[in-house]
Amino acid sequence: MKSQKLVKEVTRRDEDFSQWYKDVCLKSELINYSDVKGFFIYLPYGYSLWERIQSYLNHKLKKSHHQNVYFPLLFLERLFKKEKEHIKGFSLEALKIDKVENKTLLETLIIRPTSEVLFSQYYAKKITSYRDLPQLLNQWCSVVRWEKNTKPFLRSKEFLWQEGHTIHENKKEALKECRYIINLYKKLGQKLLAVPFVLGKKTQLEKFKGAQITYSIEALMYDGQALQSGTSHYLGTNFSESFGIQFQDANLQKRFAHQTSWGISTRLIGAVVMIHGDDEGLNLPPYLAPIQIIIIPIQIKNKDILAKAQQFYQKLKNKYRVFLDLQDKHVGWKFSHYELKGVPLRIEIGLRDLTQEQVTIFIRHNFRKIILKEQEVIKNIPSLLKKINQDMFQKALQNLNQNIYTAHNYEEFKQYLQQKKGYIKMSVHANEAEFIIKQETRATARIILKEKLITKICPVTRKKANQTILFARAY
Amino acid sequence: MKSQKLVKEVTRRDEDFSQWYKDVCLKSELINYSDVKGFFIYLPYGYSLWERIQSYLNHKLKKSHHQNVYFPLLFLERLFKKEKEHIKGFSLEALKIDKVENKTLLETLIIRPTSEVLFSQYYAKKITSYRDLPQLLNQWCSVVRWEKNTKPFLRSKEFLWQEGHTIHENKKEALKECRYIINLYKKLGQKLLAVPFVLGKKTQLEKFKGAQITYSIEALMYDGQALQSGTSHYLGTNFSESFGIQFQDANLQKRFAHQTSWGISTRLIGAVVMIHGDDEGLNLPPYLAPIQIIIIPIQIKNKDILAKAQQFYQKLKNKYRVFLDLQDKHVGWKFSHYELKGVPLRIEIGLRDLTQEQVTIFIRHNFRKIILKEQEVIKNIPSLLKKINQDMFQKALQNLNQNIYTAHNYEEFKQYLQQKKGYIKMSVHANEAEFIIKQETRATARIILKEKLITKICPVTRKKANQTILFARAY
Numbered sequence: 001m002k003s004q005k006l007v008k009e010v011t012r013r014d015e016d017f018s019q020w021y022k023d024v025c026l027k028s029e030l031i032n033y034s035d036v037k038g039f040f041i042y043l044p045y046g047y048s049l050w051e052r053i054q055s056y057l058n059h060k061l062k063k064s065h066h067q068n069v070y071f072p073l074l075f076l077e078r079l080f081k082k083e084k085e086h087i088k089g090f091s092l093e094a095l096k097i098d099k100v101e102n103k104t105l106l107e108t109l110i111i112r113p114t115s116e117v118l119f120s121q122y123y124a125k126k127i128t129s130y131r132d133l134p135q136l137l138n139q140w141c142s143v144v145r146w147e148k149n150t151k152p153f154l155r156s157k158e159f160l161w162q163e164g165h166t167i168h169e170n171k172k173e174a175l176k177e178c179r180y181i182i183n184l185y186k187k188l189g190q191k192l193l194a195v196p197f198v199l200g201k202k203t204q205l206e207k208f209k210g211a212q213i214t215y216s217i218e219a220l221m222y223d224g225q226a227l228q229s230g231t232s233h234y235l236g237t238n239f240s241e242s243f244g245i246q247f248q249d250a251n252l253q254k255r256f257a258h259q260t261s262w263g264i265s266t267r268l269i270g271a272v273v274m275i276h277g278d279d280e281g282l283n284l285p286p287y288l289a290p291i292q293i294i295i296i297p298i299q300i301k302n303k304d305i306l307a308k309a310q311q312f313y314q315k316l317k318n319k320y321r322v323f324l325d326l327q328d329k330h331v332g333w334k335f336s337h338y339e340l341k342g343v344p345l346r347i348e349i350g351l352r353d354l355t356q357e358q359v360t361i362f363i364r365h366n367f368r369k370i371i372l373k374e375q376e377v378i379k380n381i382p383s384l385l386k387k388i389n390q391d392m393f394q395k396a397l398q399n400l401n402q403n404i405y406t407a408h409n410y411e412e413f414k415q416y417l418q419q420k421k422g423y424i425k426m427s428v429h430a431n432e433a434e435f436i437i438k439q440e441t442r443a444t445a446r447i448i449l450k451e452k453l454i455t456k457i458c459p460v461t462r463k464k465a466n467q468t469i470l471f472a473r474a475y
Numbered sequence: 476m477k478s479q480k481l482v483k484e485v486t487r488r489d490e491d492f493s494q495w496y497k498d499v500c501l502k503s504e505l506i507n508y509s510d511v512k513g514f515f516i517y518l519p520y521g522y523s524l525w526e527r528i529q530s531y532l533n534h535k536l537k538k539s540h541h542q543n544v545y546f547p548l549l550f551l552e553r554l555f556k557k558e559k560e561h562i563k564g565f566s567l568e569a570l571k572i573d574k575v576e577n578k579t580l581l582e583t584l585i586i587r588p589t590s591e592v593l594f595s596q597y598y599a600k601k602i603t604s605y606r607d608l609p610q611l612l613n614q615w616c617s618v619v620r621w622e623k624n625t626k627p628f629l630r631s632k633e634f635l636w637q638e639g640h641t642i643h644e645n646k647k648e649a650l651k652e653c654r655y656i657i658n659l660y661k662k663l664g665q666k667l668l669a670v671p672f673v674l675g676k677k678t679q680l681e682k683f684k685g686a687q688i689t690y691s692i693e694a695l696m697y698d699g700q701a702l703q704s705g706t707s708h709y710l711g712t713n714f715s716e717s718f719g720i721q722f723q724d725a726n727l728q729k730r731f732a733h734q735t736s737w738g739i740s741t742r743l744i745g746a747v748v749m750i751h752g753d754d755e756g757l758n759l760p761p762y763l764a765p766i767q768i769i770i771i772p773i774q775i776k777n778k779d780i781l782a783k784a785q786q787f788y789q790k791l792k793n794k795y796r797v798f799l800d801l802q803d804k805h806v807g808w809k810f811s812h813y814e815l816k817g818v819p820l821r822i823e824i825g826l827r828d829l830t831q832e833q834v835t836i837f838i839r840h841n842f843r844k845i846i847l848k849e850q851e852v853i854k855n856i857p858s859l860l861k862k863i864n865q866d867m868f869q870k871a872l873q874n875l876n877q878n879i880y881t882a883h884n885y886e887e888f889k890q891y892l893q894q895k896k897g898y899i900k901m902s903v904h905a906n907e908a909e910f911i912i913k914q915e916t917r918a919t920a921r922i923i924l925k926e927k928l929i930t931k932i933c934p935v936t937r938k939k940a941n942q943t944i945l946f947a948r949a950y
Contacts, residue, residue: 032597034547035554036584041597044542044612051543067519068526072509073548073586073617073633079510095572100621109511111548111586122507122516137519141617142548146575158548 010281010340017223018151024273025152028282028341038150038157042266045341048290049269050160054140056192057162057264060184066136066164071118073141077108079117082242086116089209093145111144116210116235116261119165120243127257130169130249134177138164153270154227154475161265167240167257169249174258175213175234181262182215182232188264189229193272194285194392195219196400197229198423200447203469205431205438211261212236218446218470220400221274224420226446226472229271232262270475275396276365282342283365285392286385293322293381294338298331298350308374309349312359315378339364344388347377365392404470410459413471417441423472425449427465429458434469436460443471485756485815492698493626499748500627503757503816513625513632517741520816523765524744525635529615531667532637532739535659541611541639546593548616552583554592557717561591564684568620586619591685591710591736594640595718602732605644605724609652613639628745629702629950636740642715642732644724649733650688650709656737657690657707663739664704668747669760669867670694671875672704673898675922678944680906680913686736687711693921693945695875696749699895701921701947704746707737745950750871751840757817758840760867761860768797768856769813773806773825783849784824787834790853814839819863822852840867879945885934888946892916898947900924902940904933909944911935918946 010027011019025031030046042050058068077096081087095111098104112118119137126132140162150156164181168174182199189195197217201207207214211233219227237256239245245257276283286292293316297309306326313324323343325334338346346362353359357374365388372380403422407413416424423446428434434445437460449468458465485502486494500506505521517525533543552571556562570586573579587593594612601607615637625631639656643649657674664670672692676682682689686708694702712731714720720732751758761767768791772784781801788799798818800809813821821837828834832849840863847855878897882888891899898921903909909920912935924943933940 032600034593035551035596036547036549039547039549041547041593042545044544047544048542050545067523069519069522070517070525070617070635072511072514072516073619074511074514076510092576095575097570097572100570101567118509118516121510125507142545144548160545 010279013222013277013279020277021274022152024277024281024340030269030273030282031152036157038147040152040156040158042160045290046269049272049284049288050266052288052290053188053192053264053268054162056188057184060188061138061164064136064180066138066166069137069139070141071112071115071122071139073112074109075112075115075118077110079121080110082117083120083210083239084242085238086210090114090145093147095144095146112141113143113145114261114263115139115143115163116165116239116259117243119261120239120245120259123167123240123257123259124243124245127167127245127247130247133247133257134166134168134173136164136166136177138162151270151475153266153273159265159267161263164260164262166260167245168259169247169255169257171234171236171258174236174260178213178215178232178234178260178262181260182217182230185217185230185232185262185264189217189219190393191389192285192287193268194288194389194396195229195268195271195275196393196397198400198447198470200449200470202231203431203434203445203448203467205434206445208233208261210235210238212238216447218472218474219271219275220403220422220472221271221475222277223274224403224422224473226423226474227267227271227274228446228474229268230262230264233260235259235261276392277342280336281340283392284342284344286344286388289342289344290321291323291338291341291343292320292385293345293347294343295322295324295347295349296331296334296338297326298348298353300326300328302351302354304354305349305351308354312347312349312377316381320381335362345381345384363388365395406454407459408455413437413443413459414441417443417473423470425451425454425468425470426459427453427455427468429461429463429465430467430469432463433458433460437471441473443473445469446472446474485754488697488752488754495752495754496749497627499752499756499815505744505748505757506627511632513622515627515631515633517635520765521744524747524759524763525741527763527765528663528667528739528743529637531663532659535663536613536639539611539655541613541641544612544614545616546587546590546597546614548587549584550587550590550593552585554596555585557592558595558685558714559717560713561685565589565620568622570619570621587616588618588620589736589738590614590638591640591714591734592718594736595714595720595734598642598715598732598734599718599720602642602720602722605722608722608732609641609643609648611639611641611652613637626745626950628741628748634740634742636738639735639737641735642720643734644722644730644732646709646711646733649711649735653688653690653707653709653735653737656735657692657705660692660705660707660737660739664692664694665868666864667760667762668743669763669864669871670704670743670746670750671868671872673875673922673945675924675945677706678906678909678920678923678942680909681920683708683736685710685713687713691922693947693949694746694750695878695897695947696746696950697752698749699878699897699948701898701949702742702746702749703921703949704743705737705739708735710734710736751867752817755811756815758867759817759819761819761863764817764819765796766798766813766816766818767795767860768820768822769818770797770799770822770824771806771809771813772801773823773828775801775803777826777829779829780824780826783829787822787824787852791856795856810837820856820859838863840870881929883930883934888912888918888934889916892918892948898945900926900929900943900945901934902928902930902943904936904938904940905942905944907938908933908935912946916948918948920944921947921949
């Protein structure tokens with residue numbers, strides 16, 4: 001029998017946030033390291049979080065007439081070079097293959113870091129008339145980028161994602177798609193992850209290489225750092241001009257098509273860990289959790305208690321992801337174990353519960369216990385889960401709102417940064433100020449705010465301020 | 476408006492089977508070629524077949540307590556060399572990466588051709604006690620093998636598959652798992668693909684490199700060639716000895732664990748095309764089909780017909796994958812189009828149907844038409860779909876059974892082969908005869924039959940016959 005202590009070996013969050021994060025990811029068995037630095041193994045508990053995100057998004061995307069496809073892992077490096085900005089963004093990170101068994105290939109291949117060029121090449125062949133538009137394609141796959149500083153979920157040399165690639169007749173429709181998607185991502189955050197996102201446009205410096213506009217959703221981690229959690233790009237005709245994607249419109253005129261691309265990745269799991277987790281470990285929102293309800297009979301040898309626990313398990317198992325723990329282990333160990341695993345609800349059935357015809361319900365995220373009469377349990381679970389999701393979202397939202405600061409001068413900006421305060425708003429002269437700030441403070445422009453200028457003069461460049469930007473240090 | 480002819484441009488099946496196959500795959504829009512030979516694009520219609528296979532199998536695997544994971548795409552070549560037989564099987568096909576941006580890596584990486592070594596490495600760390608066993612892991616991913624002769628779905632440099640990797644206390648349990656899986660695959664064939672498989676053990680020469688036993692399901696294509704469609708391997712302790720996967724059993728003895736691995740791939744889609752397809756194109760079994768029912772109003776301008784068509788669409792859409800075609804195109808074109816796409820049921824609503832309060836139902840696989848009273852349609856669809864699946868399966872089964880021949884001597888064997896007859900049974904002296912047969916005729920041993928010897932002497936080697944084997948040329 002493992003001791004209670006063994007389960008709890010998670011570094012305290014305020015002591016060393018980075019170590020806490022690694023501990024939680026490893027000890028709750030979301031992930032494991034492989035032998036190659038920067039490549040992670042997604043274990044069942046972690047992978048099932050991704051499956052749930054997939055299932056939520058697939059359902060929504062299919063409703064809005066998006067179709068799943070699978071495009072090759074490897075493609076010609078030559079294609080990659082066609083769009084000039086795009087190649088700049090990825091050239092250092094892309095893995096190349098130029099020989100097979102010592103025979104040099106005619107053309108160098110690369111492992112996809114993202115697939116805009118492949119989809120563009122396909123669309124160039126496929127699309128001839130406005131009747132062929134729009135095309136709303138999406139794929140679930142992994143991509144490889146040779147990142148240097150890696151961290152479970154947040155930054156890895158390979159990660160799982162979905163990449164949508166759509167193509168439209170005109171700018172208006174492409175932009176509509178682009179915004180539809182980023183709002184869908186935001187809603188996924190609220191409904192499934194209990195994570196509030198700030199949504200906005202990226203600056204010229206931070207936008208996707210090859211895009212005209214990048215919309216981003218950004219989350220705020222417990223340590224005050226921001227996390228870009230999903231992006232939706234309006235590519236304009238950049239790729240369609242490079243790849244010759246022309247169609248004949250209703251007036252028989254040749255025109256270039258307008259494209260979008262968008263994606264979310266396993267990063268979202270990192271956000272969930274960092275935002276909701278605590279000193280006990282993982283803390284999962286109820287609609288995402290692989291186990292929503294853990295049933296623990298307090299006296300494992302008591303037949304009446306076991307029978308009652310079984311009864312609840314049978315009643316719940318078809319509607320919820322529920323697990324009945326009958327292991328011959330200390331109850332305290334079990335409590336800690338499922339807290340570490342972040343299971344939202346724990347139903348405890350002890351002797352007292354039995355005689356009183358009640359159960360004790362422990363709520364993981366706020367550590368509260370409630371007592372419900374047996375006959376009330378089933379009825380109350382849907383509202384309990386809903387309430388937990390809302391509460392977790394509200395708590396994170398409150399933390400987000402309380403950690404957006406306004407800087408009227410550069411000193412103030414630096415002070416907030418030093419205090420790890422989260423987001424800092426400042427009005428600056430684009431893009432010069434942003435570049436200086438990044439160099440001097442490692443803070444980056446997260447999104448452009450649609451707000452009035454805070455100061456007329458940019459505190460960094462002393463030139464005319466023309467944009468109010470949300471800055472933060474980011475993962 | 477496209478002419479009827481444009482749709483039908485599929486080579487006749489008996490004229491050039493290989494060209495017919497490519498035509499069907501491309502024109503029904505299952506797949507497209509990419510710019511790199513041997514890498515295919517899975518288009519929505521083709522990919523959704525794979526999604527349905529995934530969904531069927533995931534459901535079954537989860538019921539039997541298998542868990543999904545994701546292991547890295549790239550791993551150390553060194554790992555790959557640990558199991559001596561295994562590396563022989565894949566060394567020529569594996570893609571290697573030894574530098575990133577001109578910097579040589581400390582250790583060469585390979586792109587996974589299969590992941591036994593990765594899972595073994597993980598199990599070596601994870602498993603210490605019999606309490607850690609079994610582990611039943613599975614992943615859905617793509618693998619890369621540098622194959623020379625490629626063909627859509629059947630053989631490609633990258634393909635989608637699932638690979639299960641399980642580990643057990645002893646041989647008995649591992650073999651039980653191994654057989655459970657191969658039978659699950661066989662059942663998937665019957666229930667979802669309407670494809671009958673021959674199930675059996677592979678010979679020593681044909682088994683998976685690194686396995687002790689390989690079970691295989693084999694399908695017979697229209698042209699008489701066999702297709703290995705799924706395999707389940709008992710790996711014994713081969714990998715666990717190479718990787719040091721030892722556990723302490725209940726008697727505190729150290730023992731090596733027993734492993735299995737198993738997989739099916741997008742090959743199955745190729746089997747469906749080749750087995751059921753005909754001169755009109757694709758012919759999809761009803762539970763696999765992306766569109767199960769196509770509703771075609773014969774007179775598109777007639778409001779009453781349109782209203783009736785809409786009515787049926789509304790009634791059917793929540794239970795079936797149904798599509799109502801309101802395009803302003805010739806009815807003949809539509810008929811051909813959905814026949815090419817292999818849609819199992821077509822509901823036609825014309826003037827006569829309207830006045831008689833009936834609909835005409837066209838059944839794709841046998842080209843029969845039936846007439847049903849309006850009120851009978853909804854009620855009859857489940858049994859119609861079931862019947863179609865059964866009929867398609869029975870037809871394929873009959874073809875399979877009629878094309879298993881018995882050779883009493885080598886001449887007879889060669890004659891059957893020349894006549895493209897399908898499977899040929901012969902009793903041979905293993906493994907010598909098998910090797911000669913492969914060299915001389917390109918026929919390979921598909922599976923070992925559990926049947927009495929046909930001849931006492933092997934017709935090929937003139938030595939004592941000791942195995943009855945099912946031979947065929949294979950994809």
